[in-house]
Amino acid sequence: MKRIYVIVFGLLIFFSATAVSADGGLKDNFDYSNPEFRATVDMLDMDGHGNDDYSSCSVKQLYYQEVAEMFEKGMTKQDILDYYVKEQGEFALKAPLKKGFNLTLWVTPLLLIVLVTILLYFLIGKWKKNNPVLMVEDEAQFLDSESEIYSSIIEEERKKFL
Structure with missing residues (x-):
């Protein structure tokens, strides 16, 4: 019986360790409190999850990681917003653009x-x-x-x- 407990405990430790390192270390390298990052993320609707809590919303976490990767690649705030508008249309933004209709x-x-x-x-x-x-x-x-x-x-x- 002790062997089963040891095996289950070992599997739990193994899977928890892989879950912790699954983000590729992005959180360690990127500063999520950067004002330009915050301003960019606050303008995105995130498929309706823009006002959800970050800790409990996997969609919002995914968007944060994508935007952080784009900033690490050297893209500017406007480049990122243009990318999302091109991919999803104006619905990607929380507020409509101030041009045209x-x-x-x-x-x-x-x-x-x-x-x-x-x-x-x-x-x-x-x-x-x-x-x-x-x-x-x-x-x-x-x-x-x-x-x-x-x-x-x-x-x-x-x-x-x-």
Whole structure:
């Protein structure tokens, strides 16, 4: 029975050692915290896995390794992005390119906000003109007459108790 345990334990150690060295030592050589690397990887959608956790997503790990290899080969950030756009189309990026028809996707929301703001400004101005409120003079007269009424009521009540 001891032999079976030793064999199973030996196989576990063997397979775990091969899993550790399977990446070819890329993690030791490449700096994943490089700002240019981070900026490049953050722009890629990674087949919908761009927002997943690196430690649990094998697709994201594969993309990181590919991009790291491309940087080691001397490719620039733009070269890498162009490569992925050529291979997968614009869907390879998290945000659409700011040219051509996609430019309208960037500009339209801003234009709509400005147009709605201008429209509301003029509509509120028109509503104010059509609905006149009490003038200041009318309001002052109203307050004077109201205060006289209250004064007379107070006087009557005071006379009752004197």
